[in-house]
Amino acid sequence: MEKLKVAILGSGNIGTDLLYKVLRSSWLECSMFIGRNLSSKGMSRALSLGVPVSDKGIECIRENPECCDIVFDCTSAMSHNLHAPLLAQLGIIAIDLTPAKLGPFCIPAINLDACLNDVNINMITCGGQASIPLAWVIGQTQKNVDYIEVVSTIASKSAGPATRLNLDEYIETTEKGVKMFSGCGRAKAILNLNPAEPCIDMQTTVYAKLPEVDLPALQQGVRDMVEKIQQYVPSYKLVIPPTYENNRVIMSVRVKGIGDFLPSYAGNLDIINCAAIAVAEEFAKKRSEQGVI
Amino acid sequence: MRNVIISDATLRDGSHALSHQLTKGQIAAYAQAADAAGVPIVEVGHGNGLGASSLQVGLSLLDDREMLQTARENLSRSRLGIHVIPGFATINNDLRFAFDYGVDVVRVASHCTEADITERHISFTREQGKEAYGVLMMSHMAPKEVLLDEALKMQSYGAEAVIIMDSAGAYLPTDVMDRVGHLARSLKIPVGFHAHNNLGMAVANSVAAVEAGARIIDGASRGLGAGAGNAQMEVVVAVFERLQIKTGIDLYKALDAADIVEKSIMASIPYISSVSLVSGLSGVFSGFSKHVTLAAIEYGVDPRDIFFELGARKVVGGQEDKIVEVAMELKDRRERG
Incomplete structure (x- = not known):
């Protein structure tokens, strides 16, 4: 079987980690790895x-x-704004790992198929890939959700210079994704960097405020969702199951990476890259069914 | 005679002590009194600053705009200050409107090793023609060489001072002299110090900081602040007078402001509780105190164990969700014997 050709644009932490994942894929081939400095x-x-x-x-x-x-675009939101029209003109599908927010937001466990009709797909943010599926479950199983909050803590070493300069975009993009997928009009995203050595694993906590909680439905929904995500992010693990305490719902997940480019603490790289690979592989499968490649 | 600028954290760090439930009346009364005393900078807001009202850290009674507006209306001589942590507050969501409400001084804070996340907020503040300070929180978690590197970054972004925070109240005076001295010798901009009183050292540490070259000192009336509280501002003012360090604050009126705190804001002023002492020893953010106490009750575990475990895991400010996880694990461990 011939593999689908993908190029990786951007040679930082995200791009390089993605390269390892493409090399492992039986559906994808990295035909070009593109940076600025050899x-x-x-x-x-x-x-x-x-x-x-x-x-x-x-x-x-x-x-x-x-x-x-x-093309996997792993540059920056500002660069992707320039790249997107060009790629569209050339008929190349863009899987956007920057917070440029041009294409539809994609969480593979929720809306993978719907995204395949587009030529530009946005992968939201690392914290969004971890938290939004849980926020979506809250929206699906609970009524009158007043407010949702998502907090991610990542190891300082896993946050490169672009991530640090784009914290505001990270927050605003994640908040938009939480609102869109949960249907809850009020949302807040928080990001912490922790420099502890040995490095901590990525952890994401989701809180909700609502007048009445259907905890069994929430717990079942979260269990199902975690299983779905584990199909493309094997180390996505629930560490605090949905709990009602101190007038709030709280649940927490931890994400270890596979340890491709950065060590396993960089679950934040892993989760957005695994999600991007899942999208590209789905394109490959679709093309293969259609006999295009 | 040396001059020191006192920055008053009563209505900001003090919010931690009140679980962020300050009322408009309290803000108005205290701001008027601080203004009358000639306090140079009065900070207002949620304990973790602008945009930090959250289920993670605690929801504020008033939103940021109401707090800023109330303070602004009651300050004429004092400058209005805010604390801003990138990761909580964004320029578009939060900082932009703060300037519409007349903020004069923006203290942009990060964990002590993460100064590069403050670049855009500091630059934006300077572009608005306002004063920007850099703040390194939890500074006991990094050696002085690292603190200097981070402070130099803030200086390069345009910060007009760098404040070193002892957020866990973990320092002794020699620690403060060592760090503040190292920074004061190498930076072109003034160095400031923000104390917590978990080990009973807040005022002594503030004196040590000035001896080592600090030119800005944070205090709070009656020490109102997270955990065991901050350096008690009226005591700092009085001690500085003895040491011929000039603050420009009227002592009698500072005492009046402190009395307002006790009468109208919080009857039980912060003290070194057993839990706060352990918080200082374990080097954990003072603001965790109330959350740890709640989680200890919820899960039936010892709050001291929670603090030492959090300290061993090197958690930083903003990681309040870890408190619940640790409490659950301690409970689980005990039940399994």
Whole structure:
């Protein structure tokens, strides 16, 4: 079977971690790994793995649009705003890992199929991939939800310079996703960085305020959702099951990474990348059914 | 004679002591009294600052706008200050409107090793023509060399001072002298210090900070603040007078302001409770105190065990969800014997 060709645009933590996941996929092939600087850590890693590389950024794809069917954009929201129209014009599907919010928001466990009709799919944020499925379950199983809050804590070493500069975009994008998927009009997102050594695993807590809680329905819904997510993020684990205490609902998950580029504490890289891979593989399966590749 | 700027955290850090339930009347009365005493900066807000009202840290009675508006209406000489933690507050959601309400000084805070997340909030404040300070919280968790690197980053973003916070109240005076001295020798901008009293050292540590070169000292009337409270501002003012350190604050009127705290804001002023002492020893954020006490009751475990376990896990401010997890684990461990 011929694999679907994907290019990775952006050679930072996200892009390099994604490369390992593409190399492991039986549906995808990394036809180009694109950065800006051949001596960067990510680029030299790609070279040592025998992957074709370019230091020309988006120019590389403009000059050679045949090189890929899908681009994973791991640059920044500002850059993706420039990349998106170009990729659309070239007929290349963009899976957007920046908080640019141009395409529909995708949580594979919730709306994977619906996203496949689009040419630009937004993966929201790492904290959003961890928290929004739980917020969605709250929306599906509870009535009159007044407010939802999602708090993620990640290891300082897993947050690169772009993540740090884009904290506001992270928060605003995550809040938008929580509201959209849960149907709750009031939401807040918080992000903490913890520098402890050895590094802590990513942890995400979801709170809700509502007049009356149907706890059995919530617990069943969360159990089902966790199982679904574990199909593409094996280490997604419930550490505080849905609980009603001190006038609030609380639940918490921990995400360990597979340890591809950064060690296993970087569950935040893993969860958004695993979700992006799930989307790309679904495209590959669809094309293969249609006999396109 | 040395000059020191006193920044008053009563209506901000003090919110922790009140589970963020300050009323408009309390803010108005205290702000007027602080203004009359000539306190240079009066901070107002949720304990974790702008945009921090949350189920994670505690919901405020009043929203940020109501608090800022009430304080602004009652301050004429004092400048209005706010605490802002990127990760809680964004420029668009929170900071932008704060300037519409007449904020003068923005104290942009991060955990002591994460100064680079303050860049945009500091720059934005300076672009608005307002004063920006950088704040390094939980500073006992990093060596002085790291603190200096982080403070230098804040200086490069445009911060006009850097405040070192002893958020857990874990320092002794020699620790303070060592760190503040190191920063004061190497930075071009003034250094400030923010004490907590968990080990009974808040005023002594504030004196040590000035001896080591600090030019801004945070205090709170009657010590109203998270955990065992902050450096008691009226005591700081009195002690500084003895030491011929000039604050510009009228002592009698500072005492009047402190009496308002006791009469109208909180009858039981912060003291070093057993739980707060353990919080200081374990180096855990003072603001966790009330949450730990609640979780200990909810899950039937010893709050001291929760604090030491949180300390062992090196949790930082903002990780209040860990309190519930640790309490559940302690309960589970005990039930399994």
